[in-house]
Amino acid sequence: MKINEINETENIENNLGSLFNPIAPQEGFIQELQDRLRKKAQVVIERPDYLLIVLLVLSGLAFGIFIYWMIKMFIRLFGSSNN
């Protein structure tokens, strides 16, 4: 390698050192991100309320049985009065 090539390379290396300085993020970003990371760790997964679902299904079933019983009663009453 020629001497001027060596000097040129050294000069480039020096300039590269000046070029890539660490850059500080915008004010508040570091703290804001840290808060977000902490909040994420505290996320609580809410489970569905199974008791409510069971109660709804049971009340629907009871209502259905009641309606069925009522219809049967009507049929029996009207059926017997016709006879």
Place this chain on the structure above:
Amino acid sequence: MNAPDKSKNNHDDVLDRAIGGDEEAFSILYQENIKKIYSYIYYRTGNVKDAEDLTARVFQRALKHITRYKRTKVPFSAWLYRIAHNLVANWHRDSKHKRELPLEDHAYIQSKSVVPEKQIEKNQQIEHLMRVVRKLSQDRQQLLILKYMDDLTNREIGAIMKKSEGAIKSLYHRTLKELRKKIDESQFL
């Protein structure tokens, strides 16, 4: 025990606690590395918005997978750089983000306030160099950023770029050669 040993043991202890799921320990690692990772991503993307977004994703991913982190001879920051590298690579791949970094945004311009003529000349050289660096391939730009911004060794850079120490050394020499050639060419234009 001398001071550097004590500091290393302390750092190892923090890392162990973070691997064990200690949030406070992870916060210490976050504080130690946030500026480096942000700077790296900023130089690779060229804009503040994407740098902030990708930096947040690096630490979210690190927090999620820290319990699976395996200790190696390279520093913990190499693992974070590796995550950042993957995210930046995806960012370049899946979009047309390859925007030129506005030179005015660079930190080195701050030194323009120092007026001496030699300084102005130096700044011009650096601005010119930045334009040339931007024309290099992604892996060559990455190598220069890691080498000059964080003073990482060839071995550490190799761990991040998944290349051997020798391959990094050779890539560095080829990069310098290409830079010299491109600078010479641009001076004749």
